[in-house]
Structure formats: C-alpha cells, structure tokens
Amino acid sequence: MVVGIKDAAKLFVISIMVCCAVLVCTMFLNFNMDIAAIKDEITSETVMIFYNAQVSVAKVVSAVSGGCLLITSIIMLIFYIKHYVDIHKKELGILKALGYSNLKIAKNFWIFGISVFIGAVIGFCMAFIIMPLFYEIQNEDKILPEISINFHMELFGYFVIVPTFVFALLSIMFAYFRLKEPVLFLLKDNLQVAAKSGKHKKDKESKEKDCLFTDDLKSSTLKSRKTLTFFIIFASFCFSSMTQMSFSMTDLSSEMFAVMIILIGLVLAFTTLFLAITTVVNSNTKTIAMMRVFGYSQKECCHAILGGYRFISYIGFVIGTIYQYVLLRIAVDIIFKDISNVPEYKFDVPAMFISLISFIVIYEIIMYCYSERIKKISIKEVMLEY
Amino acid sequence: MIEAKEIEKYYGSKESRFKVLKGVSLKIEDGDFAVILGASGSGKSTFLNVLSGLEYADKGTVSYDGMDITKISDDKLTEFRRENIAFIFQQYYLLPNMNVDKNVKMGADLAGNKDYKSIIAAVGLGEKLNKYPSELSGGEQQRVSVARALAKKPKVLFLDEPTGALDEQTGRQVLDYICRLKKEHGFTIIMVTHNQNIAEMANTVIKMNSGKISEVYINNIQKNVYEIGW
Numbered sequence: 190m191v192v193g194i195k196d197a198a199k200l201f202v203i204s205i206m207v208c209c210a211v212l213v214c215t216m217f218l219n220f221n222m223d224i225a226a227i228k229d230e231i232t233s234e235t236v237m238i239f240y241n242a243q244v245s246v247a248k249v250v251s252a253v254s255g256g257c258l259l260i261t262s263i264i265m266l267i268f269y270i271k272h273y274v275d276i277h278k279k280e281l282g283i284l285k286a287l288g289y290s291n292l293k294i295a296k297n298f299w300i301f302g303i304s305v306f307i308g309a310v311i312g313f314c315m316a317f318i319i320m321p322l323f324y325e326i327q328n329e330d331k332i333l334p335e336i337s338i339n340f341h342m343e344l345f346g347y348f349v350i351v352p353t354f355v356f357a358l359l360s361i362m363f364a365y366f367r368l369k370e371p372v373l374f375l376l377k378d379n380l381q382v383a384a385k386s387g388k389h390k391k392d393k394e395s396k397e398k399d400c401l402f403t404d405d406l407k408s409s410t411l412k413s414r415k416t417l418t419f420f421i422i423f424a425s426f427c428f429s430s431m432t433q434m435s436f437s438m439t440d441l442s443s444e445m446f447a448v449m450i451i452l453i454g455l456v457l458a459f460t461t462l463f464l465a466i467t468t469v470v471n472s473n474t475k476t477i478a479m480m481r482v483f484g485y486s487q488k489e490c491c492h493a494i495l496g497g498y499r500f501i502s503y504i505g506f507v508i509g510t511i512y513q514y515v516l517l518r519i520a521v522d523i524i525f526k527d528i529s530n531v532p533e534y535k536f537d538v539p540a541m542f543i544s545l546i547s548f549i550v551i552y553e554i555i556m557y558c559y560s561e562r563i564k565k566i567s568i569k570e571v572m573l574e575y
Numbered sequence: 576m577i578e579a580k581e582i583e584k585y586y587g588s589k590e591s592r593f594k595v596l597k598g599v600s601l602k603i604e605d606g607d608f609a610v611i612l613g614a615s616g617s618g619k620s621t622f623l624n625v626l627s628g629l630e631y632a633d634k635g636t637v638s639y640d641g642m643d644i645t646k647i648s649d650d651k652l653t654e655f656r657r658e659n660i661a662f663i664f665q666q667y668y669l670l671p672n673m674n675v676d677k678n679v680k681m682g683a684d685l686a687g688n689k690d691y692k693s694i695i696a697a698v699g700l701g702e703k704l705n706k707y708p709s710e711l712s713g714g715e716q717q718r719v720s721v722a723r724a725l726a727k728k729p730k731v732l733f734l735d736e737p738t739g740a741l742d743e744q745t746g747r748q749v750l751d752y753i754c755r756l757k758k759e760h761g762f763t764i765i766m767v768t769h770n771q772n773i774a775e776m777a778n779t780v781i782k783m784n785s786g787k788i789s790e791v792y793i794n795n796i797q798k799n800v801y802e803i804g805w
C-alpha cells in the first residue's frame with residue numbers, strides 16, 4: 190500500500206479548513222432556505238426590506254467566506270499531494286518499475302477523500318449545533334416571524350458527499366499526472382531540479398564568493414519552493430488583514446461579523462503556515478541530518494532552513510495591512526454613500542500594532558516549535574532511509 | 576588518542592532487546608590508519624557510529640584525549656563533531672538539492688576553509704562544480720563526499736565502506752586521494768570495510784565478530800593502494 194490512513198491523517202489541516210468552510214456555508218444557506226419558508230407570512234413592506242437584506246447577507250457571507258476557504262483547501266490539497274508524491278517518489282518509482290500501472294498506484298490516493306469527508310461531516314454537524322443560536326441572533330429584534338430549523342438533504346449532498354468525491358477524484362487524477370513522469374525521474378533524487386536549475390547557476394557563481402554555506406542553503410531553499418513562499422505570504426496576509434479588519438468591523442458593522450472574520454483569518458493563517466513550514470522541514474530532513482552529522486548546530490540548521498521565511502512573512506503582513514485598509518475604505522465609501530451619520534473610518538493604528546505584535550509573538554513561537562522538531566530529527570533514521 | 580572502553584549498545588525495546596555491541600574496548604593512536612573488518616551484521620557500523628559520536632552508547636565510554644564524549648549533551652557532541660570529525664559513507668549522503676560546489680562547501684565552511692575548490696580539483700571534479708548529485712556517477716558522488724570530508728580538515732576521518740558501491744578502479748582512486756591527503760595533513764583514519772585487501776594498507780586491523788572484537792593486529796609494513804589486491 191502506497192498511501193495509508195496515516196498519510197490522510199496528516200491532512201488534518203485540510204480537514205480543519207473544509208470543516209470551517211462547510212460550517213459557514215451550511216449555516217448561512219440553511220438559514221436562507223428556512224427563511225424562504227416564511228416569506229409568505231411577511232405582510233408589511235419594512236419587514237420585507239429587512240427580509241431581503243438578511244437573504245443577501247447570508248448569500249454573500251457564505252459565498253465569500255465559504256468560497257475562500259474552499260478554494261484554499263483545494264489549492265492546499267493539490268499542493269499536499271504534489272508534496273506527498275515528491276517525497277515518496279522513490280517508492281512510487283519502484284512500484285512503477287516493477288510494472289504496476291500508473292492508474293493502479295494512483296487509485297490508492299482516493300484515501301485523501303476521507304480527510305475531506307471527516308472535516309465536512311464535522312463542519313456540517315457543528316453548523317446544526319450552532320444554528321439555534323445563530324437563528325436567534327439573526328432575528329434578534331423579532332422583526333421576522335419565528336424561523337424554524339429544518340434539515341435540508343440537498344445541503345448534505347452539496348457540502349459533504351460532493352466534496353468528498355470531488356476531492357478523492359482530484360487526488361487520484363493529480364497523482365496520476367505526477368506518475369506519468371519517467372521511472373528514472375521518480376527513482377532519482379531531484380533529477381528535475383538539477384535539469385532545471387543547472388544552467389543559470391553558472392553566471393551567478395562569481396557573485397556569491399564570500400557567503401557562507403548556510404546562506405546559500407537559505408536562498409536555495411527559498412528559491413526551490415516558490416509555492417511555499419506564496420503560502421507563507423498568504424498566511425501572514427490572512428492574519429494581518431483579517432485581524433485588523435475585524436477590529437475595524439466592530440465599529441463599522443456587527444460584532445458577529447467581526448468574530449467570524451477573525452476566526453476565518455486565524456484558521457486560514459495557521460493551517461497554511463502549518464502546512465507550509467511542515468513541508469519545508471520535511472523536504473529538508475536529509476539536508477538537516479547531514480548538516481548535523483558534520484557538526485552544524487541546531488541553530489545554524491534552523492537559520493538556514495527557516496530563517497529565510499521571516500522576512501517574507503513580514504511582507505505578507507504589510508500587504509495584508511494595506512489590503513484591508515483599501516478594502517474597507519472602498520467598502521465604507523460605497524456602502525455608506527447615501528446614509529447619513531456614517532461611522533468615520535480611519536486607519537486603525539492601535540489595531541495594527543496589536544495585530545503586528547501578536548503576529549510576531551505567534552510566528553516566533555511557531556518557529557521555536559519547529560526548531561525543537563528539527564532538533565529531534567534522528568540522524569540514524571534519516572541515514573537508514575536514504 | 577581515541578579510547579573506547581567496554582562499549583555496549585542495544586537496539587529495540589524491552590522484549591525484543593537485541594545486544595549489538597557486547598563490550599568493545601579499543602585504543603587508537605593519533606595518526607593511525609585503522610581498519611575494522613567483520614561479517615555483515617557484526618556491528619561494525621554501529622561501533623563506528625558510537626566511536627564518532629553519532630550515536631550514544633548504552634554502556635561504556637568513548638574518550639578523545641581523555642575527554643569522554645558519551646557523557647556530554649547533544650549540542651556539545653555536535654560541537655565536538657564540528658571541530659574534530661568527518662565522515663565518508665557507502666551511500667554518499669550528499670545533499671540532493673545542492674550542487675557539487677555547495678556540497679563541499681558545507682564541509683569547508685565548518686573549518687573556515689576558503690580554499691576548498693582545490694580539493695574538488697584534486698579529486699578530479701574541477702569541471703563538475705555545478706552538477707547536482709543526481710547527475711553524477713556513483714564514483715563521482717563518492718569523490719564529492721571525499722572532498723566534502725577532507726575540506727573540513729578533520730582530526731579523525733571515519734569511513735563506512737567507502738568503496739562498497741564502487742568498482743575496482745574508482746575504488747582505488749578514491750582510496751588514493753584519501754591516503755595522499757592523510758600524508759599531507761596527518762589525520763587519523765578509522766575505516767570499516769568488507770574488503771580484506773584494504774586491511775593491508777592499514778597499520779591497525781580490528782576484526783569484529785557478533786558484537787565483539789575478536790582480533791587486533793598491527794601491520795608493520797603498510798602497502799599503498801596500488802600494491803594490494805582487490
């Protein structure tokens with residue numbers, strides 16, 4: 190067996206993300222469907238306006254947050270399978286060399302669908318647990334008639350069954366395409382890397398005369414995995430934009446909205462960061478182990494492997510700060526255009542500082558955890574695996 | 576001087592505990608060329624790893640000039656390896672996503688060695704600085720790992736079947752580079768090998784048998800790499 194439950198378990202980040210996405214979507218869409226049932230009971234015009242507003246808010250929120258989470262989890266899943274195939278290239282290559290067909294190997298990857306299924310089911314159930322409270326808040330002032338909670342089978346289909354199958358299929362397809370590479374590419378370490386980057390290295394050589402090996406390693410780690418760089422920027426971007434937006438939200442809009450935004454931001458930021466850094470460390474275990482054999486200290490290893498990402502994450506933070514300011518500026522200008530006594534929106538400096546400080550603290554804690562993990566890499570085990 | 580006293584090493588947990596080293600004692604003088612011979616599974620690699628501080632012994636001590644390395648922390652041990660030791664392995668263990676130049680630089684940096692390119696040239700890879708390990712033949716990869724180890728200017732060089740994956744000619748070449756540099760720098764060599772003939776190059780020969788040293792003898796005449804059989 191190439192892919193086991195254990196590998197799917199490592200995908201729990203995806204589960205968390207899917208869980209959140211399904212939770213948000215189910216809650217709002219279920220509300221939408223239930224609220225539609227009371228449409229006929231509405232008589233007055235003002236209530237109708239309120240009704241329409243509720244419907245469109247529910248739609249927008251589920252589309253934006255749910256869609257955002259869903260897209261991210263799709264990207265991450267694809268990325269994870271790519272990574273999985275990359276680090277298990279040898280085993281896959283051996284199976285292929287022995288004569289297993291690509292499809293036969295790729296079929297094993299359906300198991301990744303399970304982690305999606307688990308996340309989706311939990312999200313779906315949680316949505317129903319939170320729903321009574323949510324319905325109450327939505328209809329706090331009792332403007333609308335009592336809305337009762339109904340179970341909609343089609344939602345279960347859309348948010349649990351369909352994603353599971355789509356993701357399972359996606360996994361198989363993706364693995365299949367990766368496996369199409371020639372056996373030798375799979376069996377040999379980084380033949381492609383070599384082929385790709387072999388040429389343009391030459392002209393640079395003269396420049397990097399006096400820098401240390403660890404610096405070389407730092408820059409080559411950064412360069413060799415551009416998707417990861419993107420993910421780390423994305424993670425700090427989510428953190429900075431969502432937390433700051435949420436602070437401003439409390440003034441501009443409802444608290445409920447603010448809480449949701451901050452939760453989504455944190456989930457996105459942590460899951461992406463976790464996945465990205467885990468990948469960085471995993472794909473460098475050999476290098477780290479050999480460096481330790483030769484006597485590089487844990488600190489030097491961490492500096493070389495992880496140090497390069499610190500600056501990048503700050504870039505993400507800055508982009509996120511600018512993004513949320515521009516977005517809110519525009520939103521305030523458009524939405525509150527016709528309304529009098531608009532809440533004044535200014536760049537929220539204290540919020541930025543709170544967000545920045547918590548970002549730095551959390552980032553350093555996470556990096557510390559990973560450096561402990563690097564310390565625990567067993568030299569002997571890595572050598573046996575080579 | 577390296578001194579191992581009554582080393583024991585176990586693998587596995589309680590029930591399936593398996594004694595790999597059953598009380599091994601040994602003395603190796605500075606500048607020695609020691610060869611460890613023995614059947615497969617007799618614990619040669621394990622002994623080498625314990626001697627070099629890659630693994631902790633369960634019992635016994637290993638001391639370098641009187642300093643016991645079995646009692647120091649992992650960080651201290653790493654520092655010790657950094658200052659004193661280099662390795663060459665049968666499986667090369669090169670860094671897969673670094674080119675030849677960077678692979679050797681990894682060793683050279685630790686000794687502050689700026690002149691490591693001359694060592695790459697000395698092992699005949701001057702033309703292949705920008706190649707990646709996957710683009711090299713087995714013999715070339717092993718020469719990179721030799722260059723990496725020697726660029727570190729170690730006091731003790733540990734080799735675990737360095738020629739195990741090489742044919743006769745490349746094997747001899749690799750040993751030749753190592754011996755030449757040993758003459759120049761005078762480091763200590765401790766080598767595990769399956770090849771009986773290589774033992775004739777050494778001055779101390781250690782034979783291991785199921786976790787114990789069964790015989791140690793001194794060669795008065797050391798042959799050079801082209802005089803031995805293969």
Ligand SMILES: Nc1ncnc2c1ncn2[C@@H]1O[C@H](COP(=O)(O)OP(=O)(O)OP(=O)(O)O)[C@@H](O)[C@H]1O
Pocket residue numbers: 569586587595613614615616617618619620621622
């Ligand atoms: N990490 C490990 N866990 C459990 N047992 C191990 C481990 N490493 C080695 N062994 C066992 O210890 C014994 C000695 O292994 P070692 O690698 O030292 O032998 P060796 O003399 O180097 O053999 P070879 O010549 O084949 O390399 C073997 O029986 C092996 O199965």
Ligand SMILES: [Mg+2]
Pocket residue numbers: 619620621735
């Ligand atoms: Mg061995």
